[in-house]
Amino acid sequence: MANNSSHTTEYVVLARVLLLLMFLTILTISITSYHLGAFTVAITLLIAGTKGYLVLSYFMHLKYESLLLRILVGMVFVLFALIIVITFIDYAYR
Amino acid sequence: MSNGTSKIEYVSYLEHQGKYEGIFSWIFATDHKRIGLLYMYAIITFFFIGAILGLLMKIELIAPGETIMKPQVYNGVFTLHGILMIFMVVIPGLSAVFGNFFLPILIGAKDVSFPKLNRFSWWIFIAGSIMAVASQLMKDGPPDTGWTFYAPYSTSTGTNVIMATAAAFVLGFSSILTGLNFIVTIHQMRAPGMKFFNMPLFPWALYATAWIQLLATPIIGITLLMLIGERLFAIGFFDPTLGGDPLLFQHLFWIYSHPAVYVMILPAMGVITEIIPTFCQKQIYGYKAIAISSLAIAGVGFLVWGHHMYTSGMSENARWFFSLLTFIVAVPSAIKVFNWISTMYKGSIDVKPPFLYALSFIFLFIIGGTTGLLLGSVATNVQVHDTSFVVAHFHYIVFGGMGFAFFAAIHYWFPKMYGKMYDYKRANIAWGIIFLGFNLLYFPQFIIGIEGMPRRYFDYPIQFQTSQIISSIGGFILVSGLILMVFNLIQGARKGKLAPANPWNGSTLEWQIPSPPSLENFDEEPVIKKNPYYYK
């Protein structure tokens, strides 16, 4: 069967990832109560990015998928980042 | 469409009796070849409706002032012409018709990965098309925004914009699903031994196209949803009186619609890349360069959308940046042209109708491409923006490029699709008429464009009349050539001579199986050991 190569994630691993995600959520909320100016946005996005990475690699099993798929996922995020950056070339200098 | 297949043991896909009979065997077909043909019939029908609308515009423009229609009707006509031609003809054109029909065969597969999804995308394509036509007939009157739906006009005009944008949304969904299907098919269904770099180049082009369809179309989807929301609830994303930014609409629109131009042209280039080695009986020159340039066009094509917006009030930095990227995207296109011509060099060229169309594709594409560079540089663009120069450039690429490649593909693969052959002589004459009519129609528009004739205007000063008349005459010649071509093909399908399995001595997989192919394409799974282009 084609499925046999698929990876089975242990319950404990998933639970640990959840704990980490909860911790990061609380961290974001508490950080925004301090006034760090522009850094807050950067830090919250960084934390959101980390959380996204955890969900992608453990919950969505990306860590155990083929290199090709991982590259494709990365490519989509890079493309989106490029589109945002290029749009801001217009807005930042207008 | 029966042909004497009794002497052979196979049953062609046209005669195969599945679960359903009669018309339902087509509506519920999951066979990629039948779906391809269904798309083809629908798209040719839409193309003729669009062409007639175009002809009506040319008749209107034959003299200054009102000739056959009022200005508001003219606005409706060019909008419908654009929506039909862009969303229902050229974007699905090559990939949905010939991609569906030949992608699985070219990679040695029985069908696409998800045949039912394929049928579903065909159904929603038809649903979207019905919505687009309905938007013309509903009581608020046909939309008059042009196919670009630019805000804030599209958020405030009283016409049926919601229906038209919803139609474009649905058609986009169909395009996404087709692209998704093709990517999975290419990854999973290649015949044993066929590595990515053993694939023929049409599948390569489709692969690059499918990525654009998949990744760019959602952006227009969300944009059109926002536009609909804005019209329904006065949300104010794009309307400056509500705090929105109309330029943002242009950004979002072109983030999709510029890559969409490559959805149109990349498969066209793929078709040409199949035809040229066959009719030169020579190995394609620079296989890898062509394959990779397809991906490069798709990749860089995502980042150049701003060159549609030079005069919109975008920042100076953005303008030079987009201009630079636009010049970069021209490089892979030029690589392809170079390779096609190098393939012909010292080949044994056989000038048959498909090759004529392919040759004229290269000629027209070079004109369209170089004028594109003119438009890509900011300084000249500011002069000719929104003139008929843009219209001419655009039609040289989309019609001279994608359209001629579509005709080339039809003439090339016709014997495989129907097992019959059309009349060469009539096909050649039709080609001559089309080519002449095309150039007469669009070339004068370059000239009056530079002289200042704006696009989308229903009236013009008297000094442009000579060129406008030449252009209108060209329109009539073009349409008569098209009618002759389609007539010839229908005649060929109905009572043409039986075609051999490999009439052009092609080397790719589709020519190794009977014409028309059986339901499962291959009796036994082909095993690929070598480059697809190999001639004795």
Place this chain on the structure above:
Amino acid sequence: MSENKLHIEEHRDDEASKLGMWLFIFTELLLFGGLFLVYSIFRAQYTTSFHESSLELSVTIGAINTIVLLFSSMTIAMALSAIQKNNKKLALILIGITLFCAAIFLFNKYFEWGAKIEHGLYPGSTLMTLLDRGHLLYFSLYFFMTGLHALHIVIGMILLIVCYFKVKSQNINNQNYVLLENGALYWHLVDLIWIFLFPLIYLIT
């Protein structure tokens, strides 16, 4: 006809189904990507208005929903592991918990939206048109983004309900679970989008 049997042999390719699902997820990501782009541009232009408007939202409800969604994401991932280990009963319970969490999420959303609508704050209302540009755009984006996200929650729930019954009827089993895998992937996508929506909409300083 005799060749029918030739065609019936359905070719099952789980890799293909999974790749297809991932590609679909890419389009969903870019669908929301367009909204994030619009958000980022307007936030850059109307920073203070966005901050003031965001104070109208309850961080507590947002945080609860975040945690509920993260938790449901874990349970559905566990359901997949359970099926792979051929533990049907546990899988059914876990899918049930996921659906329950989804319902809680929508319940919270309903109250959150309901409170706004009660105050006359909804797209097209007279109060909205009286707001200044930044506030108007913030609330427009708020309703549009969370609305679209809620729609995806509903679609994901339908998908998981189908999975639930297929697990029950043994159509999804430890040999053939690609449908559940795809349903779970979709559910994680919904979670993934919320991970970015939450700080961007609720936590603006």
